[in-house]
Amino acid sequence: MKNITVIGSGTMGNGIAHTFAQNGFKVSLVDINDAALQKALQTIAGNLDRQIKKGTIDEAAKAATLQNIKTYTDAIEGAADADLVVEAATENRDIKLRLFKQLSEVCKPGAILASNTSSISITEIASVTKNPANVIGMHFMNPVPVMKLVEIIRGYATTDEVTKTIMDLSVTLGKEPVEVNDYPGFVANRILMPMINEAIYTIFEGVAGVHEIDTVMKLGMAHPMGPLQLADFIGLDVCLAILKVLHNGFGSPKYAPCPLLVNMVTAGHLGVKSSTGFYKYTAGSKELIVADKFR
Numbered sequence: 481m482k483n484i485t486v487i488g489s490g491t492m493g494n495g496i497a498h499t500f501a502q503n504g505f506k507v508s509l510v511d512i513n514d515a516a517l518q519k520a521l522q523t524i525a526g527n528l529d530r531q532i533k534k535g536t537i538d539e540a541a542k543a544a545t546l547q548n549i550k551t552y553t554d555a556i557e558g559a560a561d562a563d564l565v566v567e568a569a570t571e572n573r574d575i576k577l578r579l580f581k582q583l584s585e586v587c588k589p590g591a592i593l594a595s596n597t598s599s600i601s602i603t604e605i606a607s608v609t610k611n612p613a614n615v616i617g618m619h620f621m622n623p624v625p626v627m628k629l630v631e632i633i634r635g636y637a638t639t640d641e642v643t644k645t646i647m648d649l650s651v652t653l654g655k656e657p658v659e660v661n662d663y664p665g666f667v668a669n670r671i672l673m674p675m676i677n678e679a680i681y682t683i684f685e686g687v688a689g690v691h692e693i694d695t696v697m698k699l700g701m702a703h704p705m706g707p708l709q710l711a712d713f714i715g716l717d718v719c720l721a722i723l724k725v726l727h728n729g730f731g732s733p734k735y736a737p738c739p740l741l742v743n744m745v746t747a748g749h750l751g752v753k754s755s756t757g758f759y760k761y762t763a764g765s766k767e768l769i770v771a772d773k774f775r
């Protein structure tokens with residue numbers, strides 16, 4: 481496996497491209513938005529500089545990594561030579577189904593098609609392709625160059641051979657892959673999202689404030705950050721979308737999104753990306769300040 485196509489160059493796509501390129505793979509990075517591609521290249525260069533400062537890589541490794549990445553605005557052109565496609569486009573079912581149908585028509589026979597989706601069924605994505613046996617979930621964590629875990633999701637039709645190839649490849653990238661089956665939320669989000677939702681219910685019901693809830697979980701459970709800060713990082717819109725998948729997929733009220741989360745997303749308070757969620761985020765400040773609404 482040599483040629484990797486990464487579709488989508490946002491938060492996850494640039495990290496996935498960086499990781500493959502740094503490990504010597506030829507990466508075609510595709511996005512429909514040229515500005516997103518340019519921003520991704522800048523982000524990757526900035527993150528490589530940070531690695532140089534830390535002493536984990538040198539200037540030559542930075543240059544080699546950047547040389548391994550080519551950008552495309554057309555998925556058909558970008559995926560023509562791919563041995564593996566890792567799709568990291570916007571978390572939207574229709575976008576992903578359209579992309580996978582198109583990819584299965586243009587990719588080389590035998591190419592593996594992977595999705596980085598947080599919650600959309602791999603079995604459903606595979607069902608629109610010519611060869612569902614070659615479709616798999618490769619769920620990287622954010623920030624990709626730093627986080628060790630890759631959750632490998634086997635769709636209903638994914639073969640043992642394809643699963644082994646992707647597990648082994650993840651190890652080559654310096655990651656620790658974990659194999660799971662394809663049910664709503666897989667493992668990571670099936671466990672994480674109910675915890676975040678419960679933390680939001682705990683505010684909603686007036687049990688405690690933002691600072692208090694996050695402090696209990698940080699100091700009491702040794703979590704590196706509290707669930708509300710983590711929700712702000714992930715994006716409250718993303719959390720809501722994943723909870724809806726769990727709620728619809730299992731049909732159980734235990735996954736019903738908290739009305740406060742729904743209200744915050746409707747109001748456009750999405751966390752870090754909109755500068756306000758449970759905390760306020762000001763450029764350059766590392767201090768965590770609870771948002772006015774919750775003080």
Ligand SMILES: NC(=O)c1ccc[n+]([C@@H]2O[C@H](COP(=O)([O-])OP(=O)(O)OC[C@H]3O[C@@H](n4cnc5c(N)ncnc54)[C@H](O)[C@@H]3O)[C@@H](O)[C@H]2O)c1
Binds near residue numbers: 488512555572575597
């Ligand atoms: N953000 C996270 O913490 C996180 C963690 C794990 C998995 N994920 C998953 O990764 C995927 C990407 O998430 P993100 O946070 O990077 O999103 P993002 O919004 O930062 O980036 C998505 C990119 O996809 C591009 N795009 C949309 N449609 C496209 C198409 N048809 N062809 C090519 N590019 C297209 C957009 O222009 C955008 O640049 C989603 O499936 C998400 O669920 C996200």
